[in-house]
Amino acid sequence: MTEHRPHEFALQMVNIEKYFGPVAALRNINIQVGRNEIVGLIGDNGAGKSTIVKILTGVYRPSSGELYIAGRKVDLSTYSVRKAHEYGIETVYQDKSLGEKQALWRNFFVGRQITRRFGFIDVKKEKELANEIMLNTIGFRGRGITVDSKVSKLSGGERQGIAIGRAMHFEAELIVLDEPTVALSLKEVQKVISFVHKIKEGGKACVYISHAIHDVYEVADRFVIVDRGEVVGNIRRSDVTLKELDEFLLGYAHGLKDKQE
Amino acid sequence: MTTQSSTNRLRSLTASLSKVEGLPIALVLVVVFVAFMITAPTVFLKPGIYMSFFETIPPMLICGLGLTLVITAGEIDLSFPAVVALSGLALAWSYRNLDPIWGPYVGIVVALAAGALVGYTNGILVARLGVPSIMATLAAQFFWYGITILLAGGLQVALVGIKDHFLHELLVGRLFRGQVIGGQNFPGLPVQALWATALAVLMWFILNRHTFGEAVSFIGDNADVARVMGINVERTRVQLFTLQGVMAAIAGILLTLDIGVFYPTQGNYLLPVMAGVFVGGTSIAGGAGSIVGTYFGMYIIGSLEAGVVATTISGYWVRVVEGAVMAGVVVLNAIMGEGRLAALSERFRHWSTREQRSIPAHMTMEKPDEVLK
Ligand SMILES: Nc1ncnc2c1ncn2[C@@H]1O[C@H](COP(=O)(O)OP(=O)(O)O)[C@@H](O)[C@H]1O
Ligand SMILES: [Mg+2]
Numbered sequence A: 001m002t003e004h005r006p007h008e009f010a011l012q013m014v015n016i017e018k019y020f021g022p023v024a025a026l027r028n029i030n031i032q033v034g035r036n037e038i039v040g041l042i043g044d045n046g047a048g049k050s051t052i053v054k055i056l057t058g059v060y061r062p063s064s065g066e067l068y069i070a071g072r073k074v075d076l077s078t079y080s081v082r083k084a085h086e087y088g089i090e091t092v093y094q095d096k097s098l099g100e101k102q103a104l105w106r107n108f109f110v111g112r113q114i115t116r117r118f119g120f121i122d123v124k125k126e127k128e129l130a131n132e133i134m135l136n137t138i139g140f141r142g143r144g145i146t147v148d149s150k151v152s153k154l155s156g157g158e159r160q161g162i163a164i165g166r167a168m169h170f171e172a173e174l175i176v177l178d179e180p181t182v183a184l185s186l187k188e189v190q191k192v193i194s195f196v197h198k199i200k201e202g203g204k205a206c207v208y209i210s211h212a213i214h215d216v217y218e219v220a221d222r223f224v225i226v227d228r229g230e231v232v233g234n235i236r237r238s239d240v241t242l243k244e245l246d247e248f249l250l251g252y253a254h255g256l257k258d259k260q261e
Numbered sequence B: 001m002t003t004q005s006s007t008n009r010l011r012s013l014t015a016s017l018s019k020v021e022g023l024p025i026a027l028v029l030v031v032v033f034v035a036f037m038i039t040a041p042t043v044f045l046k047p048g049i050y051m052s053f054f055e056t057i058p059p060m061l062i063c064g065l066g067l068t069l070v071i072t073a074g075e076i077d078l079s080f081p082a083v084v085a086l087s088g089l090a091l092a093w094s095y096r097n098l099d100p101i102w103g104p105y106v107g108i109v110v111a112l113a114a115g116a117l118v119g120y121t122n123g124i125l126v127a128r129l130g131v132p133s134i135m136a137t138l139a140a141q142f143f144w145y146g147i148t149i150l151l152a153g154g155l156q157v158a159l160v161g162i163k164d165h166f167l168h169e170l171l172v173g174r175l176f177r178g179q180v181i182g183g184q185n186f187p188g189l190p191v192q193a194l195w196a197t198a199l200a201v202l203m204w205f206i207l208n209r210h211t212f213g214e215a216v217s218f219i220g221d222n223a224d225v226a227r228v229m230g231i232n233v234e235r236t237r238v239q240l241f242t243l244q245g246v247m248a249a250i251a252g253i254l255l256t257l258d259i260g261v262f263y264p265t266q267g268n269y270l271l272p273v274m275a276g277v278f279v280g281g282t283s284i285a286g287g288a289g290s291i292v293g294t295y296f297g298m299y300i301i302g303s304l305e306a307g308v309v310a311t312t313i314s315g316y317w318v319r320v321v322e323g324a325v326m327a328g329v330v331v332l333n334a335i336m337g338e339g340r341l342a343a344l345s346e347r348f349r350h351w352s353t354r355e356q357r358s359i360p361a362h363m364t365m366e367k368p369d370e371v372l373k
Helices: A049-056 A081-086 A104-109 A123-138 A156-169 A186-201 A213-219 A242-260 B002-017 B023-039 B047-072 B080-097 B103-128 B133-152 B166-172 B191-209 B211-221 B223-228 B233-259 B270-279 B291-310 B315-336 B340-356 B368-372
Strands: A009-020 A023-034 A038-042 A064-069 A089-093 A174-178 A205-209 A222-227 A230-236
Touching: A009 A049, A009 A205, A023 A049, A023 A205, A023 A230, A038 A049, A038 A186, A038 A213, A049 A174, A049 A205, A081 A089, A089 A156, A104 A123, A104 A156, A104 B211, A123 A156, A156 A186, A174 A186, A186 A205, A186 A213, A205 A213, A213 A242, A222 A242, A230 A242, B023 B291, B023 B315, B047 B080, B047 B191, B047 B211, B047 B233, B047 B270, B047 B291, B080 B103, B080 B133, B080 B233, B080 B270, B103 B133, B103 B166, B103 B233, B166 B191, B166 B233, B191 B211, B191 B233, B191 B291, B211 B223, B211 B233, B223 B233, B270 B291, B270 B315, B291 B315
Parallel strands: A038 A205, A038 A222, A089 A174, A174 A205
Antiparallel strands: A009 A023, A009 A064, A222 A230
């Protein structure tokens, strides 16, 4: 990723499949995310949204299929979370983003530490940077929270703030938010939403996953609907009202129920 | 208002004190030794007993340093006693069967390699095959201990003449032996205590300042988080168990050199070493380990038995006193652990000022920005 050739898509997943043992979690997944597009990924619990996220962020290796980042094919045999970071992909998970018993400054840099010789961490520099992120990017002030505080002392909103601040600091091309608003207060949810708006304004791309359909509707340019490991809908926001989208999802669920019976 | 400011001062004092790693356990160590000095002054007011602690405790401590990291990662290792035995045998065999000058050097290399091998296979079982570490390392303890006894034919092996070897001097020699201190001959400071301290410093840096130690802490905290943050969880676990195998081998080498005899049972201190680590405040839940705590904790555990015996308390009471001290320290850790003490004085402040409160708790000055909005 040395030079920057013009590319249309931040991300393309082509015919991605994922098996856990004999069980197919994902089948024939084709998803594109434009360079400056917010894609809302919607679907029931267990539909496969998080599995899609984990494949594109290098946590899981797909069983088959192809992945393109910024127009370039990714070598899946060597793809990893570190590589995804290098390619400018950042992820904010619902709850699995932070080490509870670890200091905040460690949580900012774990997995890509600033090191001196022999892999020893440059603690001073990491703390300085973490402090800067907290003050300038996240805007934590005078709350009795320092870079030395343990994550376990933070509220849900503050935790999400840390995870988002981390994603912002590393200047991602594509930010993935996997149910970032679960267990947040309304005010905190609003902060997450405004963060997604900022991604759009900053010219970057985003994959946004949430159960709160009106939140997704507010921020997304396009909706990709996943059901039982398959993409079953791909709708532009301009083609649908919130009510219609809601009805589509409900109708879809009912339709499936009818089929089962 | 006076209570308020004094409790505030207490609060900030306790908060900053609880930040000093291993402080409570160091204080306990001091208390234990003061108690021994009072109850057995003839023994504990002379350097001899301390020098004997510096001889016997270092191998336990070195095992405990590795075990601290293993437990911090949320795992356990029950097989290090077998490694202490196996590595001692490797050294003894090399000394007896190879050249008496360079044989011990080969022996050390073989012993370290044996420890690394046992640790590595443990790591593979745990990380790659998914066997819970308590079962994998229990099996390993039986297996490698069995192999050691088989190879040794169940016998001890004397390393005749090893005390004249340079390695003996370097690793387990005595410093300042025979110097007159306070009208008495100083028995000499066992060098292994210095080596163990150096290893403790190294392990502190590895746990607290190295990417490997950070990976270990995050894995013990939550392996899923570690994975999505880009830590190679499986590889780190294999490296961790390998490191623990090497640490146990170092302990075995020092022990065998020091005694000058290999005993098949020489590493039988699984429970005391575990006690030392837990007394030191390392959490069984994983994610938080203290090398400083293990250092002092091991000296407490290692000196209790000899100390209690020296007080001439009836033999039946020795274990009771030991158990009581351990329980006391573990409870102390639970109270003083990570911010607990600060929380306790916070609660005290709350109790002492409750009557004066007239505004709801969520509108106090603790969150001024929320009030402004
Ligand atoms: N590591 C795993 N091993 C086995 N099955 C898994 C694993 N991760 C997810 N699954 C399965 O894959 C399916 C999709 O899960 P997930 O992607 O978490 O759904 P969602 O995020 O949409 O709720 C579920 O049936 C889940 O049980
Ligand atoms: Mg999910």
